[in-house]
Amino acid sequence: MKNYNWATLGCGVIANELAQAMAAHGRTLYGVANRTHSKAVDFAKKYGVTKVYDQIEDIFSDPEVDIIYISTPHNTHIKYLRQALAAGKHVLCEKSITLNAAELTEAKQLAEKNNVILAEAMTLYHMPIYKELAEVIASGRLGELRMLQLNFGSYKDYDMTNRFFNPELAGGALLDIGVYALSFARWFMSQKPDKVASQVKLAPSGVDEQAGILLQNEAGEMATLALTLHAKQPKRGMVAFDKGYIEIYEYPRGQKATITYTADGGQEVIESGATADALFYEVTDMEQAVSGGQNVMHLDYSTDVMEIMTKLRRDWGLVYPEEK
Numbered sequence: 001m002k003n004y005n006w007a008t009l010g011c012g013v014i015a016n017e018l019a020q021a022m023a024a025h026g027r028t029l030y031g032v033a034n035r036t037h038s039k040a041v042d043f044a045k046k047y048g049v050t051k052v053y054d055q056i057e058d059i060f061s062d063p064e065v066d067i068i069y070i071s072t073p074h075n076t077h078i079k080y081l082r083q084a085l086a087a088g089k090h091v092l093c094e095k096s097i098t099l100n101a102a103e104l105t106e107a108k109q110l111a112e113k114n115n116v117i118l119a120e121a122m123t124l125y126h127m128p129i130y131k132e133l134a135e136v137i138a139s140g141r142l143g144e145l146r147m148l149q150l151n152f153g154s155y156k157d158y159d160m161t162n163r164f165f166n167p168e169l170a171g172g173a174l175l176d177i178g179v180y181a182l183s184f185a186r187w188f189m190s191q192k193p194d195k196v197a198s199q200v201k202l203a204p205s206g207v208d209e210q211a212g213i214l215l216q217n218e219a220g221e222m223a224t225l226a227l228t229l230h231a232k233q234p235k236r237g238m239v240a241f242d243k244g245y246i247e248i249y250e251y252p253r254g255q256k257a258t259i260t261y262t263a264d265g266g267q268e269v270i271e272s273g274a275t276a277d278a279l280f281y282e283v284t285d286m287e288q289a290v291s292g293g294q295n296v297m298h299l300d301y302s303t304d305v306m307e308i309m310t311k312l313r314r315d316w317g318l319v320y321p322e323e324k
Contacts, residue, residue, distance in 0.1 A: 007059050021276075067290060069121070071094040074096050074098075091117070142241035146242065147221070165207055172207035183302075186304050
């Protein structure tokens with residue numbers, strides 16, 4: 001496979017994790033661009049990045065760049081997706097990939113028009129544990145899927161100016177952590193949920209502070225999700241079948257699952273992959289898709305999740321400034 005040149009747009013926490021993941025496998029990023037140029041310079045020095053762009057727009061016009069990783073705030077994604085895809089760059093974009101379903105549709109059309117790969121950086125789609133569990137489920141030994149339960153709760157300082165609660169930065173639990181829970185549910189459900197109900201508590205800033213979400217699809221599979229930005233919860237995913245249930249903790253980058261069998265209460269522990277390699281699994285699958293190999297980036301699932309999140313925010317009356 002060709003050695004692809006990756007450039008990161010943004011140099012925050014995720015970009016640092018990306019650089020570290022690549023370094024652990026003998027790889028380096030080719031380029032970095034950031035709104036604050038000095039931060040890009042420091043990032044490049046830290047990780048041995050070849051190219052630092054003076055202007056963000058320069059990353060799109062550089063013919064040496066094959067794949068761009070966008071890790072800027074949610075509400076800037078569509079702006080940069082338009083430029084990157086129009087320039088013929090493949091893009092792996094941090095979750096949530098866009099603010100709403102309309103933006104994602106536009107980005108997908110641009111990717112198709114320019115014959116490039118667009119994907120959301122949703123770690124759990126690429127962790128080996130989920131691929132192994134898919135084989136277990138396909139074998140039929142757990143029976144039919146019935147219900148899922150998902151928790152994700154973080155305790156964030158109650159500061160309405162930080163990115164978690166600030167509507168100017170597309171804050172709120174749904175786009176920040178709910179996207180993981182919904183992606184987990186979509187991975188296991190055989191069809192997209194067509195029935196969605198919820199309750200929400202809004203923060204003083206107007207974004208969603210916590211929410212309870214119910215999903216059901218035409219197959220009768222159901223999911224319940226509990227999300228909050230102001231109370232710590234375990235990142236626990238439970239998937240219940242006729243003949244047993246699966247539990248995964250720290251599920252966004254999970255590496256271990258426990259199956260408990262209904263008949264005798266016996267347990268089976270499955271371990272696969274490593275949490276520390278989460279971003280490199282994304283890189284590997286992305287490069288496989290770009291090279292013309294099997295595309296396992298699951299933009300179809302990202303689309304389903306974005307449509308659900310768009311409906312939920314519509315139900316809540318939560319509109320970001322960019323959408324007004």
